Amino acid sequence: MQVQSIKIADITVPEGRLRDIDPEWAQALAGMFAEVGHKTPIDVAATETGFELVAGGHRLAAARLCKWKTIEARVLEPTGAHRAEELRLHEVLENLARKDFTALERCEALAELKRIYEALHPETKHGGDRKSQATKNKAENQEPIFGFCQNAAQSTGLSLSAVKLAVQIFEGLSRESRERLKGTALAQKQSELKALAALDAGLQKTVLDLIFVEPPQAGSTAEALMLIDGKRPPSPTDRLFRTVSDSLIKLPRASRSAVFRQHKAEILALAKRENWFDA
Incomplete structure (x- = not known):
């Protein structure tokens, strides 16, 4: 993988990034860059007009705050037919390796990893050809997601059950719930996300209304459900x-x-x- 110094003005940031830029963290990184410089290259891919950011959004934002003209970058060279999926896979895995992910962000990243895996291996999305898999383990045949989970576990270091649970949580949360949860204390708690994801979209909204109202009427999904049932939650x-x-x-x-x-x-x-x- 080639590392080179490229012009920041030539780098575009695509929409739909896995993680939004946290301005405070970008500012903190800019302070570090001013003191010790930039130690870890960002990842980009060449385009017809310049480069496209793949991984390192906060580092790029910090470099721009420092008003740098250039930045060290690894230039990725995807060779497969699924260029977009390969680059997205690199972005997801790079982010999953970080320790500052919230529980919600980890669930989202693993759900995105599942989408990419199915795009690269379309035969697994519907379980593949059962007859051609007759000699494989029955559990694998009965659970199409097994192949993805096994691959994700090997790639991320997480257990199979942890990967499967994270995907189930993210897919169980409505789009509205995901947006409302971002940046909140609940986004840090997988147990709360799991309890919320088990509810239908309408009930999720009611629960979050009780938790996020000022002043809060409930401190958790369990307490909100008690209120909905007409019971007094514990003080x-x-x-x-x-x-x-x-x-x-x-x-x-x-x-x-x-x-x-x-x-x-x-x-x-x-x-x-x-x-x-x-x-």
């Missing part, structure tokens, strides 16, 4: 009490009794205030 004090209770129950009986005797007044006052005895 912060309830959650704290359950956490403490779970910890206490793991102690020997004598230790539990000692803790209760020592904090009996506080525990009873809290229970009365929160109506635990009436719940």
Whole structure:
């Protein structure tokens, strides 16, 4: 792979990039570049009029903030008939190797990896020719996604189950939900994304309305569903009490009794205030 210094003005950024540019991170990188220079080349592909960015959007944005005229770049040379898919595959894998992905971004990247895999291997999209695969493992035949998951696991270092779950989550989320989740705390929590993806699109919207309204009416998908069912979700004090209770129950009986005797007044006052005895 050839590395060369190319003019930044000759680089175009295609639409539909996997990751949006975070202005704050680009500014931080620009500060680093001003101090120590640019250590990792970006990846581009040659076009008829110049170069197209493949990977390294934040590095390119930082170089532009530094007002550099040129930047070091690896010039990719896809040779297959599926040029667009090969370049997109390179972008996805380069991003998946990063450690700062949110759970939502990882799900999106793996779903995009599945799309690319099916484009490059169309026979796998519908499970292929069953007769010609008669000698293969039955599990593979019954699960067309197995080939993709195995390939993705080898490429990313993730387990087969992790890859499959991530794709299921992304495909289960509506387009509107994906957009609303970007940049939020929920985008960091795969367990929340999984719970939300299990709902239909209309219910996803209702849940997110309850979570994102100001002030928030629910702190999680589970709490939002309780509100929708007419139930009272646990208060912060309830959650704290359950956490403490779970910890206490793991102690020997004598230790539990000692803790209760020592904090009996506080525990009873809290229970009365929160109506635990009436719940």
